[in-house]
Amino acid sequence: MNTQHTIQLMDTHAGGDVSRIVTGGIDHLPGNSVREQMEYLRDDADGLRRLLLEEPYGIPEMSVDLLVPPCDPEAVAGYIIMEVMGYPIYSGSNTLCTATAVLESGIVPKQEGIQRFKLEAPAGLVQVEARVHNGVVESVTCGGLPSYIDTYRETIQVPGIGPVTYSIAYSGGFYALVDAAELGFKLTLEEEAALALCAHKIVEAIKAERGFSHYTLGDVGPLPFLHFMGPEEKVADGYVRSRSTTYVHPGVICRSTTGTGTSARLALMHYEGRLHQGDKLETVSLRNTGFIGTFVDSHQEGAYQVVENTITGRSYVLAHSDIVINCDDQMVNCGELHHILTDRHHPPRAEIPSETT
Template sequence: MSARLPPHDGPVLSVVDMHTGGEPVRIVLSGAPEPEGLSLLEKRRWARDHQDWVRRVLLLEPRGHRDMYGAWLVASEEAEAHLGVLFMHNEGYSTMCGHAVIALGRFALDYGLVKEAAGPETPVNIHCPCGLVRAYVTHSEGRSGAVRFHSVPAFAWATDVPVEVPGYGPVVLDVAYGGAFYAFVSAERFGLDVCASKTRDLVDVAAAVTSSVKEQVKLTHPDSADLAFLYGTVLTDGKDAYSEEPTANMCVFADSQVDRSPTGSGVTARIALQYHKGLIQLNQTRAFKSGATASVFTGKALKETTCGGFKAVVVEVSGRAHYTGTSSFVTESEDQLKDGFLLK
């Protein structure tokens, strides 16, 4: 029987679903309007304030779930960009997402957004709200494969920041930027293990840390106030000094959303933090393992740069994404839950 759309009286949203290291990304193929705005950050604000139904319909239940992630392709004002993208999650809109960039690199090549170039890799320039991110997609015998990307300038915003976390007392942590801001703290501080402890316990701790940092620390970014917010908390295994052995972490972001992958922008920020502390050198490749799925990204600091008054580095992160399917989603006007819902 050939597939056909069921009865509906709303827009049809067609998507391609992928995952990177276990973390989903739902890429919008068609059906979503183009947000208004001259810049990508303006379009991000417009989508948030006027077209949030796209995010809610695609990511929340009953079509999605609490931990679904989305990529809304939009026009870019950057001349070098092959595509622009807005990143969506259970709470709103991010400024950077490494796992989605890895998936979008493959997608852009496979779906003709960029023509295949000669050589073993194809460059794909992806304009994210944090800036232009350059991805490189391997391909062989007609199939795309692993993807690496070069970050926007990443930096340690502050180290050894004291924060009072209700229920846990004083906590000393670091804050770093990798296209988005994260708080970093070892799970051992709370008697937990990022690979062995219950996910619920890790989420509760990370959410408490995030809430406390938001209340007690005022973030700033040299380029735009739109970038100056804490995206989440990365709990680590505390193994920050360079080693050939993988180091594990778990990222909890947005509204207690759990990243199944090692977190591309989190790895970027963590490498910037390690480099700032003198724990790694340029071009030393480290492996980062997800505490949730044991999937692995690799990363390294490529070169020094600056971001405003911050000493920064450009970080390369590598990983693999895979396709899981395609879907076309519809709505019916009489459906009271058509716009999506989220269980707390």
């Protein structure tokens, strides 16, 4: 048995959130869709997620995106998102990073101007528009998941905090949306630890009281996320800016505002009747990085007003590297890895030309 394996990585970040893109070293996974491949990893090979997010190789604040061959012929590549809380079916920042990695690795050759292509996430096809100037990927716009408000301005008693008013949005995961000022926060970097503690208390209180169900997906697990909303500042007609931050796990506040958090905000603004087609919301993080969400359209799904939106941001490449997995290292558990690791590089490429304008 080979006790040493190599995985190829491209480390990237969008808005400060590091996404570790796995470009090689993992064998082909079973499944007729990226969603089925994700479920295989989750149920039979979760060791890969833990290996790359826990010491000695990673930290919980990171994300991992495994590039896989697409199952849908319209897509140029598939990707499976892995985070400390599990396997989200979609993530804005991870999509921005994956799209950049697809261009930087040559899966889609970079061309000057605007390039359009599709990726296959566990949630399905995602339309991507990348702007390239002088060979540099200057921005990426990706479709956000259809988002809606499940609960509007309910109040819960939170131990150690008191009454908290919250709304619940779905935007790829369920988000509790709370007003930062009502809880005494200005959304500065110095408040990061206090924000994480406060969010954890609120999320645990809501989870203890109730669960949530998506109108088509059904049970997608307990409430994982909380988004703190700062005051809105008008930048121009149809364009507002707001400081924001997202809690994802005990002790973990995202470096970026998150794409799905921005989509959740758009759903709330639309629910309150404050959005028109083409309106933009720029969310600004504790580290002063930002994403721009654009309201595209809305439609009715049963009792829900569903918002179609896009997220725009920029991803940067941090490093290209190989990591060596020593299975005889006492800090490494290869038990759930041997059947998916390979020393052969399988680039997840598809000979599908990108649409370039």
